[in-house]
Amino acid sequence: MDQNLVNSFMLDVSGLLRGETRQIDVDTSVSLDDKDFDVSFPQSPRIKGKVVNMSGYIEFSAEITVTYETVCSRCLTPLKRELTLDLKAPVAENLENMDNDEYIIPENEVIDLGELVREMIILNLPLSHLCHEDCKGLCTKCGKDLNDGDCGCVRVEKDPRWKILESFFDED
Structure with missing residues (x-):
C-alpha cells in the first residue's frame, strides 16, 4: 500500500504542501454508500491519478472509473453501465482569496478521495437511464x-x- 494513503480513500499530502515531495501516485478503490444514489455499485469505483507539486502549484488529476447498475427509466429493464470521469483540480492549503468550488482543500493535510469521487459521480450520472434511445x-x-x-x-x-x-x- 502507498505510504501516503492513510486508508483506502484518505490521501496524506503533507509532504507536497511542505515541498518535500514532488508527486504522489494514486491507484485505489473507493467504497461508496448506495443510499446516496438511485443506482447500485457492484464494485467499488476505481481512482487512478496523481497529485503533483510543480514549483508551488499543486494539482490533483485522476481518472475515475465506476460501474453501476440501474433500470431503464421507460421499460424498467435492468442495465449495467460504466462511467469514466476525468478530474483535474488545484490543491490549496487554505481558502484565502480563492473560490472554494475550484480548489481541493485538504483537511489536516489529508484529501478525502471518497468525498471527491462521490461528488464527481453525483454531478455526472445521467438523470435518466435508457436501455436504448428509442425505447418504447x-x-x-x-x-x-x-x-x-x-x-x-x-x-x-x-x-x-x-x-x-x-x-x-x-x-x-
Missing part, C-alpha cells in the same frame, strides 16, 4: 414492455379540445 417503455394500461411488441390495448383518443393545436405541428 411500458403500456400505461397493462404494463407490457412495448419493445417486445404491441400489447393490443386500445389507446385512448386525444381530448378533442386539443385538436386545434395539432394543426400547428402538421408537416404540410
Whole structure:
C-alpha cells in the first residue's frame, strides 16, 4: 500500500504542501454508500491519478472509473453501465482569496478521495437511464414492455379540445 494513503480513500499530502515531495501516485478503490444514489455499485469505483507539486502549484488529476447498475427509466429493464470521469483540480492549503468550488482543500493535510469521487459521480450520472434511445417503455394500461411488441390495448383518443393545436405541428 502507498505510504501516503492513510486508508483506502484518505490521501496524506503533507509532504507536497511542505515541498518535500514532488508527486504522489494514486491507484485505489473507493467504497461508496448506495443510499446516496438511485443506482447500485457492484464494485467499488476505481481512482487512478496523481497529485503533483510543480514549483508551488499543486494539482490533483485522476481518472475515475465506476460501474453501476440501474433500470431503464421507460421499460424498467435492468442495465449495467460504466462511467469514466476525468478530474483535474488545484490543491490549496487554505481558502484565502480563492473560490472554494475550484480548489481541493485538504483537511489536516489529508484529501478525502471518497468525498471527491462521490461528488464527481453525483454531478455526472445521467438523470435518466435508457436501455436504448428509442425505447418504447411500458403500456400505461397493462404494463407490457412495448419493445417486445404491441400489447393490443386500445389507446385512448386525444381530448378533442386539443385538436386545434395539432394543426400547428402538421408537416404540410
